Structures are given as C-alpha cells and as structure tokens.
Amino acid sequence: MKGKRLLVLLTLLLAGSALGGCGFKDIDKRFFVVAMSVDPSGKEDKKYLVTVKLAIPSPSEKFGSNQYTLVSEDTDSIAQAVRIIKSKVDKELDLGHLKAIVIGRELVEKGNMDEVMDWFVRRRDIQNIAWVAAGVPDGRSILDLRPPTERLPSNMLFMSFGQVGTETAYIVSEYLFDFRRRLRERGLDPILPIVESRGDQQVAINKVALLDKNKMRLVLDPLDTKIFNSFYQGIGKYDIQIRQDQGYFIISADNVKGSFTIENVQGKTVITLKPHIHGIIEEATSPISKTELAKYERQAEQEIKERALQFVKRLQQANIDPIGFGLRYRARHPGNPDHVWKKWVELYPEVEFRVQPHVRLTSTGQLG
Structure with a gap:
C-alpha cells in the first residue's frame, strides 16, 4: 500500500515539474507571425534579409484595422534570423498562424530555392498549406502593404490566393507543400505566383514565374497565366x-x-x-x-x-x-x-x- 502511495506521489511530482517547464505562454505574451519574406541581403557578408510580419491585436475587426509591425534581420540562415528577431521583440514568436511566404524576385532569379525553403518545410509549427509567392520589387515591400480595405494584416493575400473573396482565372495559388514537391519531383517543375506592388497600397496578382529545379526561367503574362491555370487547378x-x-x-x-x-x-x-x-x-x-x-x-x-x-x-x-x-x-x-x-x-x-x-x-x- 505504501509502495502505491509513493508511486502516485512521484507521478504527481513529475507531472508538476513537466508542466512547470513546458513552453506554453499565454496569448498576451505571444506575437503572431502572419507572413514572412526572404530577400537577398544588402550586405556583402550576409546572404538573406528575413522579415516577419507581426499582427497587432485590435479590439474590433473593421476596415483599416490591419495593424502590424515588421521586423527584419540580415543573416546567413533563416533559422538564425528568426532567433535574432526574437531578441528584438518582447513576446514569443508564434509561427502557427503563418499563412504567406513571399520570396523576393531577385532571390528567385538567383536560384537555389531548395535551400531557401528548407527551413519552412522542416519547422513543425509552420503550416504546409501556407501560400508561397514571389514578390516584386521584393518580398518586404509586399509585406509592408497596408490596403485600407483590409480587416486583418495580410488578409488581402490570404483572400486572393484562397479565392474566398475575389474569384479570377488570373490568380494562380501555390501551397508550400506543393512547391516543395515540385522542387524535388522529376517531371513537374516549380511555379510561383507573382505579387506585384503597384503603388497607392495596390497590388496585381496576374502573372506566374516558372522555375526549373533551381531558378526562374520564364514569366507568364496574364493571358498565358489563364491558360496554365486551366490545367493547374x-x-x-x-x-x-x-x-x-x-x-x-x-x-x-x-x-x-x-x-x-x-x-x-x-x-x-x-x-x-x-x-x-x-x-x-x-x-x-x-x-x-x-x-x-x-x-x-x-x-x-x-x-x-x-x-x-x-x-x-x-x-x-x-x-x-x-x-x-x-x-x-x-x-x-x-x-x-x-x-x-x-x-x-x-x-x-x-x-x-x-x-x-x-x-x-x-x-x-x-x-x-
């Protein structure tokens, strides 16, 4: 009988210590990352400029309530950039709501997409159904758009690619899991929809970048984008x-x-x-x-x-x-x-x- 009581006591102690040391944090101690961009670094000794878009909670959801902040870092790896960005904010970064990954066009043209996407695919807290796109002129500019009609940060991208708002044949949507598959699968080459900033907080999403297994080879104009889309989705x-x-x-x-x-x-x-x-x-x-x-x-x-x-x-x-x-x-x-x-x-x-x-x-x- 004493042995059973001792076993129960040890179990409770272990459970309590496990709860005390877990990584759970209250919602008010988290920053939700809704979008990320990766661009070439402007520094000669660095490889990437990584930017995260952090949503700032609003007491009411209305037009123009898309409050956010951007935090960037120049590093040689995306993992290192995220760790350094954590030191610049006062809350834990939560990647579970990351729904858009924008790669700068210059980086897409340079190639080595497999290396760029490696971190996103390996992280278990990043959704494989996140949207992937190429940004023009760069990824950070696309993240920094603030359309007055947005209710939530980056909701314009989510609704466009998900076609839950606008429905058009000119928009090609690409998931993270499919982009990764296309990078590896022989006989099926990668694609990236192009999100182009047009000024006055407006964008155009009616072109597609076609890649080989390494870098961009061809850009489809809107007419060819429609033709491709009929076979794609x-x-x-x-x-x-x-x-x-x-x-x-x-x-x-x-x-x-x-x-x-x-x-x-x-x-x-x-x-x-x-x-x-x-x-x-x-x-x-x-x-x-x-x-x-x-x-x-x-x-x-x-x-x-x-x-x-x-x-x-x-x-x-x-x-x-x-x-x-x-x-x-x-x-x-x-x-x-x-x-x-x-x-x-x-x-x-x-x-x-x-x-x-x-x-x-x-x-x-x-x-x-």
Missing part, C-alpha cells in the same frame, strides 16, 4: 476573347478544365491537350445571333487551339514542365526510373503537341 470565371472579321466577342466561361494524353503515334511521342470550356457570350462588338452558336463554338475552338499551342511550345523551348507531362510519362512507362527519366529528357524537346478543344456555348447572354 481547373477554374471558373474565365474570359476568352475570340477574334472575328469585324471585331470580336468574349466568352464568359463558368467551367474550364484542361486534360492531356501522351501517346506514341507512328514512332513519335504526341501530347494532346484537351481543354473543355462551357460558358456564354458576354460581350460582342458586332451583332450575335442565337441561331449561330455552333459557328461561334468553332471559331472559339480554333482560337483556343492556336493560343494553347503557342503556350506549350514556349514551355518546350524553355525546357520547363510546370504542367507535369514528364510526371505522367514516368507513371505510364514502367522500368528503371532513371532510364525512363533519361528517355523523357531526350524526348521532350522533340515532342509533338496537338490541341483538341471542346467549347460549349449555352446562350448569347441577355441579347442576341
């Missing part, structure tokens, strides 16, 4: 301008989804893109008739075919593969993985692309 709210002899008409698509197949046709590797578009005619510069929807569909299919071919040939010439043609090829061709990959690297520059679009128009809008 399947989108709605898509507009397509179709040229005619006397002007143009614009399709508003409610549903756009791209797929592709890889086949061997008479000894040649052929990739066939199959965009599927359902929508209505939203605008026209010349009279549109409801009885001629089939003709407009054919015109749209021809236009989409030309644009899609130009897009994939740009990717082929730059020798990058953000859509995942190589990954599909590896999955469909058994054998030694290294040999299959080597074969694809040889084939990709000579692959023939074909486009078979399918456009379905349901109406000409309110007029016609």
Whole structure:
C-alpha cells in the first residue's frame, strides 16, 4: 500500500515539474507571425534579409484595422534570423498562424530555392498549406502593404490566393507543400505566383514565374497565366476573347478544365491537350445571333487551339514542365526510373503537341 502511495506521489511530482517547464505562454505574451519574406541581403557578408510580419491585436475587426509591425534581420540562415528577431521583440514568436511566404524576385532569379525553403518545410509549427509567392520589387515591400480595405494584416493575400473573396482565372495559388514537391519531383517543375506592388497600397496578382529545379526561367503574362491555370487547378470565371472579321466577342466561361494524353503515334511521342470550356457570350462588338452558336463554338475552338499551342511550345523551348507531362510519362512507362527519366529528357524537346478543344456555348447572354 505504501509502495502505491509513493508511486502516485512521484507521478504527481513529475507531472508538476513537466508542466512547470513546458513552453506554453499565454496569448498576451505571444506575437503572431502572419507572413514572412526572404530577400537577398544588402550586405556583402550576409546572404538573406528575413522579415516577419507581426499582427497587432485590435479590439474590433473593421476596415483599416490591419495593424502590424515588421521586423527584419540580415543573416546567413533563416533559422538564425528568426532567433535574432526574437531578441528584438518582447513576446514569443508564434509561427502557427503563418499563412504567406513571399520570396523576393531577385532571390528567385538567383536560384537555389531548395535551400531557401528548407527551413519552412522542416519547422513543425509552420503550416504546409501556407501560400508561397514571389514578390516584386521584393518580398518586404509586399509585406509592408497596408490596403485600407483590409480587416486583418495580410488578409488581402490570404483572400486572393484562397479565392474566398475575389474569384479570377488570373490568380494562380501555390501551397508550400506543393512547391516543395515540385522542387524535388522529376517531371513537374516549380511555379510561383507573382505579387506585384503597384503603388497607392495596390497590388496585381496576374502573372506566374516558372522555375526549373533551381531558378526562374520564364514569366507568364496574364493571358498565358489563364491558360496554365486551366490545367493547374481547373477554374471558373474565365474570359476568352475570340477574334472575328469585324471585331470580336468574349466568352464568359463558368467551367474550364484542361486534360492531356501522351501517346506514341507512328514512332513519335504526341501530347494532346484537351481543354473543355462551357460558358456564354458576354460581350460582342458586332451583332450575335442565337441561331449561330455552333459557328461561334468553332471559331472559339480554333482560337483556343492556336493560343494553347503557342503556350506549350514556349514551355518546350524553355525546357520547363510546370504542367507535369514528364510526371505522367514516368507513371505510364514502367522500368528503371532513371532510364525512363533519361528517355523523357531526350524526348521532350522533340515532342509533338496537338490541341483538341471542346467549347460549349449555352446562350448569347441577355441579347442576341
């Protein structure tokens, strides 16, 4: 009986000491990091300029209540920068609410993205569903934006990438876990949406940086961004301008989804893109008739075919593969993985692309 009492007493003592030494801190002793940026350091003997955005609690959530403070440090490693930043504030940094990671464009152009992202992936308190983007002119400038319509610090980025506010085909969203996978996976190259500061606390998010496994190789303009997005995440709210002899008409698509197949046709590797578009005619510069929807569909299919071919040939010439043609090829061709990959690297520059679009128009809008 005494032995049991002694055991219970020791257990309580150990539990009490464990609670006393744990790392728990009250909420009023924490700074919540909502966003981080990494830029090249302006100092010759340092590698990175790391900036954290710390949210300052507000008694009420309203427009313009996005109070925050930025703290930066020049170091050779992100881990060291965070430790030094801790010495500059009076509260513990809480990374559990970090939802946006912005890499400065200059750093993306220099390369070595795998090293930059290593710390973010290893930290267990950073969400793998945090958004990753490239910042123009740099990451710190994007973090320092204070739009008057924001209710919470960096909420503009969260709502744009999550498409819970605005819904547009021009915004490509990239998660931390997917960016890391693309850096490592053969046959699927990394992408970064570009957040560009436009002055007066405004931004534009309608371009995408395409990388090889190391650095940026190509920047997609807004038109190509829409085409890529149809294969990347399947989108709605898509507009397509179709040229005619006397002007143009614009399709508003409610549903756009791209797929592709890889086949061997008479000894040649052929990739066939199959965009599927359902929508209505939203605008026209010349009279549109409801009885001629089939003709407009054919015109749209021809236009989409030309644009899609130009897009994939740009990717082929730059020798990058953000859509995942190589990954599909590896999955469909058994054998030694290294040999299959080597074969694809040889084939990709000579692959023939074909486009078979399918456009379905349901109406000409309110007029016609």
